Amino acid sequence: MSNTADDVPGWLYRLFTGDSYPYLKRQAKFSLKRNPTPDVLRELFDDIFPRCTLKVLLEEKHGMIVQFRELGTYEPGEYMDLVSNPVDVLRETYGRGKYKLNFYEGENFICTTNFKVDVE
Numbered sequence: 001m002s003n004t005a006d007d008v009p010g011w012l013y014r015l016f017t018g019d020s021y022p023y024l025k026r027q028a029k030f031s032l033k034r035n036p037t038p039d040v041l042r043e044l045f046d047d048i049f050p051r052c053t054l055k056v057l058l059e060e061k062h063g064m065i066v067q068f069r070e071l072g073t074y075e076p077g078e079y080m081d082l083v084s085n086p087v088d089v090l091r092e093t094y095g096r097g098k099y100k101l102n103f104y105e106g107e108n109f110i111c112t113t114n115f116k117v118d119v120e
Contacts, residue, residue, distance in 0.1 A: 008083065015103075021111035099114065
C-alpha cells in the first residue's frame with residue numbers, strides 16, 4: 001500500500017486536512033503564501049502521511065486528574081491495520097479503555113483522535 005489519500009480511511013484524511021488541526025494547511029501556506037486548494041492539500045497529505053509515526057496512548061484517571069500513558073509507537077506504514085479498523089485492533093491489542101491516537105511528522109505533532117473501546 002502506498003499510503004496516499006486514496007489508501008486511507010476517509011475519517012483519517014479529514015482529520016489531517018480539516019480545520020481542527022491546521023498542520024497541513026500551515027505547511028502549504030508557508031510555501032505558497034496563500035490558502036491551499038483541496039488539490040494542494042491532497043498532494044501535501046500524500047507527501048507527509050507516509051512519513052508519519054503514530055503513538056497510542058491510554059487515558060488513566062487518578063482522582064480528578066487525567067493522564068495518558070504511552071502504550072506504543074508505530075513507525076510509518078506499520079499502522080494501516082490500526083487506522084483501517086481502530087476499535088477492533090485496539091481491543092485485540094490493548095483491551096478495553098479510552099485511547100488517544102497521536103500522529104507526528106518527526107517530532108512535530110500533526111493531529112489526534114480518540115476512541116472508546118468497550119467503555120460506556
